[in-house]
Amino acid sequence: MTAQPLTVRTRPAEDPGADDAAPPRVSVIGTGYLGATHAAAMAALGFAVVGFDTDEAKLRALSLGKVPFYEPGLDELLTEQVEAGRLRFTSDVAEAAASADIHFICVGTPQMKTSHAADLRYVEAAVVSVVRHLRSDALVVGKSTVPVGTAERLRALVAENVPPGISAELVWNPEFLREGKAVTDTLHPDRIVLGGTSPRAEALLRTLYARPIAEGTPVVTCDLPTAELVKVSANAFLATKISFINAIAGVCEAAGADVTVLADALGHDPRIGRQFLDAGLGFGGGCLPKDIRALMHRAGELGAHRAAQLLQQVDEINMGQRERVVDLALEACGGSVLNRRVGVLGAAFKPDTDDVRDSPALNVAAALHLRGAQVTVFDPKASDTARSTFPTLGYATSPEEAVEGADVVLVLTEWAAFVESDPARLAALTHRARVIDARGKLDAGRWRAAGWEFRGLGRPAA
Structure with a gap:
């Protein structure tokens, strides 16, 4: 039996305010x-x-x-x-x-x-x-x-x-x-x-x-195929934009440029826009990673190999940002984090959620833990969900507790509470005031003035 157009009585499309039918359930x-x-x-x-x-x-x-x-x-x-x-x-x-x-x-x-x-x-x-x-x-x-x-x-x-x-x-x-x-x-x-x-x-x-x-x-x-492609194409475009600015961040680091200023300048172009141009740890969560990989897979099945190759590069650049942050933490600690205390601010893949699925923040925290670091994580909403996923990490009940005695502090999720925190007060709690801004949201001048050694992805070292 073939599916036929439904026969539920409804208002005509051109008159959505008509009252000739009961509201659909x-x-x-x-x-x-x-x-x-x-x-x-x-x-x-x-x-x-x-x-x-x-x-x-x-x-x-x-x-x-x-x-x-x-x-x-x-x-x-x-x-x-x-x-x-x-x-x-x-x-x-x-x-x-x-x-x-x-x-x-x-x-x-x-x-x-x-x-x-x-x-x-x-x-x-x-x-x-x-x-x-x-x-x-x-x-x-x-x-x-x-x-x-x-x-x-x-x-x-x-x-x-x-x-x-x-x-x-x-x-x-x-x-x-x-x-x-x-x-x-x-x-x-x-x-x-x-x-x-x-x-x-x-x-x-x-x-x-x-x-x-x-x-x-x-x-x-x-049509149906277009509707199916809209969401995954939107996600793929946003992921590409994020990976593009992260690739450019590598150029900025090599040249001594500041990717945050560069992104602001690019964002004034209405054809580009400023959203999703923050260089940093990259995207995660339950949607973007799986959706671009599914589109990559489907594009390959359909013979659209250029799209598949592009998305492969997007995925690789994004994942490489996690390795880059780990490298910065190792560098900050003299080449090894063994028995060093690492304070991690952020566990969710983005602020205003407790979602830790494919979270870059937790991926970095776990990678440092595996290298022998004593990692303490704080997140305003995601600490409980993070603990259920990575129970071997340490968890704090406040930013202050997370950074206490730390040899290096990593800002891995851009919660407003972290961006707006008092860097002088936090610096006094650390063993050594070194911070890695992996989201490009901290005011580098303000943190340096408070005594912090500051590193950011795509930003000058000093």
């Missing part, structure tokens, strides 16, 4: 970082939402308004929507399927253990499970980041598994969340991409997104 399949945020946001936009997951403990926490990770504003939004009765959670996929007209697929697509390819088992299982339990016509909307060509295969799975007499349409609506700003990015997105939609599916999704559309958010409609 929403399910969100997968309540991880993306799913929990999307479910709370859809409820905040006024829709009845049910979130599905197989993790009972997580569902109990979410039902109490507790998010099992740190994301500014999400706890409050979740609590508000649960208490308002617009948002609930279930571990019964049949209930979730029967309770909604639109089903958002928000499960993870991790990197496979044996290659750079994305592991699509969870996406495929989620789609099949929902479709098999449909009791009325429905729209299945993919939000997970997937390799191009995935959605077309999922459409075939929908056709094979949809119950007789039921119409189900699968489309793609990629997410563009930034950790630390996910609530704002969901409620007020900078663009909405709708891939592979029939006129009725587009109308239904325009109804869901009526509020941000009314605020001026542009809507891009396209």
Whole structure:
């Protein structure tokens, strides 16, 4: 049976404010970082939402308004929507399927253990499970980041598994969340991409997104392959920009130039812009590394070898920054960190999150620990998650405790508390006031004036 355009009655696309139909009901399949945020946001936009997951403990926490990770504003939004009765959670996929007209697929697509390819088992299982339990016509909307060509295969799975007499349409609506700003990015997105939609599916999704559309958010409609490529291409471009400035930082160090000033000058060019031009430790987290590697792998499969080669270089430059920071720490300590005390400020891969997945900060801290250093880490939000990943490192409860008695201090995550800290007060606590700014955010003159030996990536040594 082939999937047909859905027949759910909805407002016409050109009149999202009409009141001739009941609001569509929403399910969100997968309540991880993306799913929990999307479910709370859809409820905040006024829709009845049910979130599905197989993790009972997580569902109990979410039902109490507790998010099992740190994301500014999400706890409050979740609590508000649960208490308002617009948002609930279930571990019964049949209930979730029967309770909604639109089903958002928000499960993870991790990197496979044996290659750079994305592991699509969870996406495929989620789609099949929902479709098999449909009791009325429905729209299945993919939000997970997937390799191009995935959605077309999922459409075939929908056709094979949809119950007789039921119409189900699968489309793609990629997410563009930034950790630390996910609530704002969901409620007020900078663009909405709708891939592979029939006129009725587009109308239904325009109804869901009526509020941000009314605020001026542009809507891009396209085919399925284009929609699948938008998110990974955006991530690949940002990763390329970061790796470019990190490569230039190496030139700056060799020439005695200052990459931070150079980046400011480049950023005044409107064709380039200043964002993502901070030379430093490089990117990490649960998205950029796996997404560029998955795109690299898929590009190779498709014979687009130039793209694959470019992304290989981007990845190598990024990973090389971690080695460079380790080398700077060794240099600062006279060639060896054995039995030296190293204070590390930052564990999360970026500020305003407790996410330590593929964190460059923890990678550097662990590398120094393996070389015999006594490493003490402090992070305002990520110390607990870091401890569960790297329990052999030492952890402090404050920046002061982390730097106490240190032979060298590394600033590895650019939390505002670190950038704005009093360098004179911290210097007095160290064994020797040496700092490596691996994020390019410290005021070198201010720290040097407070007595610190200062090194930064792509910045003059003195």
